[in-house]
Every structure is written in C-alpha cells, then in structure tokens.
Amino acid sequence: MADLPLYLQDQTEDEIMQRMLSRVPADIDKSEGSFIWDAQAPVAFMLSEAAIWAQELLRRGFASTAASDSDDTRSVELDLRTAEHGIARREAVAASGIVLFTGKPGTLVPEGTFVATPTDEVSGESSVEYVTTTAVVLDGSGVGTATIRAVVPGKNGNVPAGVINVMSSSVSGISSVSNPEPTKSGADTESDQSLLERFYAKIRSQGTSGNKVQYMQWANEIAGVGGVEVVPLWKGPGTVGLYILDTDKRAASPEIIDAVQNHIDPTQDGQGEGLAPAGPVVTVLPAEEVPISISVKVQRTQEKPSTLEEIRELIADGVKAYLQQIAFNRKDPLVRYTRIAAVLLDIPIIVDYSDLTINGNSEQQNIEIGSGQVAVLGTVNVSE
Incomplete structure (x- = not known):
C-alpha cells in the first residue's frame, strides 16, 4: 500500500x-x-x-490492495469491489477428455459410468474420479471411446495420458479402461490476481458497441477461458471469429467453447439474442494447437549428478512456461529459437548444449x- 494518511501514522x-x-x-506523578x-x-x-x-x-477498500498474491486465497472484499462493475469471479471448471x-x-x-486414476500410496496422492458424459457400445473389436468430465472441478482433473485405468462403476463385459490423451481445460476458482487483471481491463479499456475489446471481455466472463483472439470479418462482412484458450494456454475444451458461444451469440443468426449486437454472426472456436518439438544434446555438470530424464x-x-507467455501475442507472433536456447542455458545442471x-x-x-493458433509443447528429446 502507498504511504499511510497522516491520521494513521505514528x-x-x-x-x-x-x-x-x-x-x-x-x-502529577505519571x-x-x-x-x-x-x-x-489500556x-x-x-x-x-x-x-x-x-x-x-x-x-x-481498494481493489489493488484487497487482492491477494496467493493462489490459495480469495478476497471477499475484491469480489464486492469488482461486482460494482459487473465482474464476477469465475468458478472452477471440470477437466474433460x-x-x-x-x-x-x-x-x-x-x-454416467465412473472411472478414476489409482491412488498413489507412496506419495499419498488421492484418486481423481471422472464420469462419462456419453454412452458407448463396444464395436466388433471390443473397443469404444466415450467422453468424460471430472467429478470435482479444478486443475486436479488435468492428468497425463494413460493414468485413468480404474473402473469405479462395475460394468459387465468391460476388461479395461484408459485415457489415450491427457485430460485438459480443468481450472481452479479464479485467483485474485486474475480477477484484478480483468477488473483493470474493463475499467481502463472500455469495451463498447461490439468492438474487439468488448468481445474479449464477454468471452473472459466464462469460467475456464484463459485467452481470446478476436478476428473481425472472419468469413467476410458481418462475421466475427473468436479463438479461445483455456487457463493452461491450450485449445479450450468443447464445454468452454459451447459456454462462450451461448453467452455471446447462441443462435448465430445475427438477431442479437446473446450479448453480441444484432447484425454480426459470431463463431467461437478452440485455438489451433501448433506443437513445438525439441531435440538437443546436452553436457551435464559433474558437481551435481542428474539424469537425462530430470533434464528433459x-x-x-x-519451454512450456515460455510458450504460455507468448500465447495469442499478435505483436510478436514468433516462437524464437534464441528464447528456447536461453531456457537451456538457464538450467544450472546444463553446462552446454x-x-x-x-x-x-x-x-x-x-x-x-498464425492467427487463431497457439504454440504448445510437443516432444522433448535429450541425449548426450
């Protein structure tokens, strides 16, 4: 906080x-x-x-000082302050896959079939449970895929591929279950710093009459949205394209896309049934992911033994942190070779590469x- 007023000093x-x-x-004796x-x-x-x-x-009493720097703290006073401007804290979002x-x-x-990750007895990590959101009949080869959603919303539901292998619900005729891809788009309740950033964005950059800023503000009102790119004249006059990221700066899940679409332009007929003004047709899409795969030879320090897997x-x-920083940065839409090289040199146990x-x-x-694209981490191969 700035210097205290005189009446609160000394x-x-x-x-x-x-x-x-x-x-x-x-x-008098004192x-x-x-x-x-x-x-x-006394x-x-x-x-x-x-x-x-x-x-x-x-x-x-002020948004800047009411906001906490801790991701685990949610300030009630900040909620009240932002609510005065019509901004509500975004709720947690369940991961899907x-x-x-x-x-x-x-x-x-x-x-409604329940599946889960196993409990890790060594680390004490608890099981994460999911529920199927579609029914499936196994084909002639005895396989079938179904969409799932985490039972408990939050980032905890974002797990790697191959770890969901427990049938919590008993289904006769099923021998195994697995997730071929990571689950994604799970998000915790919005942090104070994220809410404060949206609050500042609204009061300092006023969106009006359906300009680009306003479309971004509308999309960011939906839980789980971590980035928005607005493309005017997306398919010609009278069309607007919105590309959406989740809070991990990955392509947003279908649930988030549907929520943004219904919030802004549910009918997509130019009638203005949502927040978008009458006239333009708004199409909401997940960002197109561009994998960035890396291969490198490294020389390790001898003072601190390490494995190649640790270095990887x-x-x-x-690299993931760097790619998240530049997501939807149209002022500098480049994944720079030198920045990735700098990541390698910033790792103390790497002497050279x-x-x-x-x-x-x-x-x-x-x-x-390109427009509507986001760079994400692909494979990382490390050798000596």
Whole structure:
C-alpha cells in the first residue's frame, strides 16, 4: 500500500501513550506504575488497535490492495469491489477428455459410468474420479471411446495420458479402461490476481458497441477461458471469429467453447439474442494447437549428478512456461529459437548444449504462429 494518511501514522501503542502522558500536568506523578500511567495504558492499547483496524479497512477498500498474491486465497472484499462493475469471479471448471474401453464386443457402457486414476500410496496422492458424459457400445473389436468430465472441478482433473485405468462403476463385459490423451481445460476458482487483471481491463479499456475489446471481455466472463483472439470479418462482412484458450494456454475444451458461444451469440443468426449486437454472426472456436518439438544434446555438470530424464523435465517446464507467455501475442507472433536456447542455458545442471533442433529444423529459424493458433509443447528429446 502507498504511504499511510497522516491520521494513521505514528499510531503505535508507545507513541499514543507518550502523547497522552505529555498532556498530564507536570506536578502529577505519571511514572510507570502510577495511577495516571495505569489508567492510560489500556486506552493507548485500544487506540493503537483501532488504528490497525482502520489501516486494514483502508487496505480492503481498494481493489489493488484487497487482492491477494496467493493462489490459495480469495478476497471477499475484491469480489464486492469488482461486482460494482459487473465482474464476477469465475468458478472452477471440470477437466474433460476421452477414455477408451475394451472388453466384450457389443457391451454397452452407459452415460454416467465412473472411472478414476489409482491412488498413489507412496506419495499419498488421492484418486481423481471422472464420469462419462456419453454412452458407448463396444464395436466388433471390443473397443469404444466415450467422453468424460471430472467429478470435482479444478486443475486436479488435468492428468497425463494413460493414468485413468480404474473402473469405479462395475460394468459387465468391460476388461479395461484408459485415457489415450491427457485430460485438459480443468481450472481452479479464479485467483485474485486474475480477477484484478480483468477488473483493470474493463475499467481502463472500455469495451463498447461490439468492438474487439468488448468481445474479449464477454468471452473472459466464462469460467475456464484463459485467452481470446478476436478476428473481425472472419468469413467476410458481418462475421466475427473468436479463438479461445483455456487457463493452461491450450485449445479450450468443447464445454468452454459451447459456454462462450451461448453467452455471446447462441443462435448465430445475427438477431442479437446473446450479448453480441444484432447484425454480426459470431463463431467461437478452440485455438489451433501448433506443437513445438525439441531435440538437443546436452553436457551435464559433474558437481551435481542428474539424469537425462530430470533434464528433459526441466527443459519441458521451461519451454512450456515460455510458450504460455507468448500465447495469442499478435505483436510478436514468433516462437524464437534464441528464447528456447536461453531456457537451456538457464538450467544450472546444463553446462552446454549442441544440435538443437526445433520441429526437426536445425537452422536457427523462428517459427511463426498464425492467427487463431497457439504454440504448445510437443516432444522433448535429450541425449548426450
């Protein structure tokens, strides 16, 4: 917080006590333990507490200081402040994906079947449960796929491929289940910093009359949206395209896309039934993912032994963070070779590297990301 106002400065218990004692006539005993000192000490304490309460009240009265830096804290005062401008905190979103059932041909797996990840007894990590949102009948080969949604909303539901292998519901004729792809688009309840950012965006960049800013604000009102790109004249006059990312800066799930579409232009006939003005037809789409695959030879430090798998994970985390930073950045729509090289050099256990290739290209060339596209991490191969 900025400097405190004068009326809240110098309001500690000792400072208040000294000011009170200075008002007592000099011919009266005011030493510690005297009647006057003992009578004024509790008053000084209570006044200092009141000053602390006033400081806290002042802090909670402004959006910038009410917002917490912790992802685990949600400020009620910030909710009240943003609500004055029609901005509500986005709720948690359940992750979604697909699972592959195998078993006896012709077996029906009904909608509402529960599957889960196993409990990790070593780490103490609990099981994550999902429910099928479509029914499926196994084909002649005894396989079938169904869409799933996490039972508990949140990022916890975003799991890698191959880890959902427990049948929580008993279905006769099913021998196994697995998820061939990672589940995605799960999001926790919006953090204070994200809510504060949307609050500032609305009050500082006013959207009006269906301009690009307003479309972005409308889309960002939907839980799970992590990025929006507006394409005017998407398919000619009278059309607008919206490309959507989730909070992990990946292509948004069908559930998020449908929610944004219904929020802005549910009928897509130019009648203005949603938030979009009458006239333009708005089409909401997930961003097109462009995988960025990396291969590199590294020289490891000898002082701190490490495995190639540890290095691979560090590289993957660093490149993923970089790609999330540049998602939907139309001012600089390039995945830069030098930035990926910098990620390698920022890892302490890598002394040097060679033969760095990006998407199979050994030349030091940048990769341009087009409109509606987002760069995401592909494969990472590390060797010595």
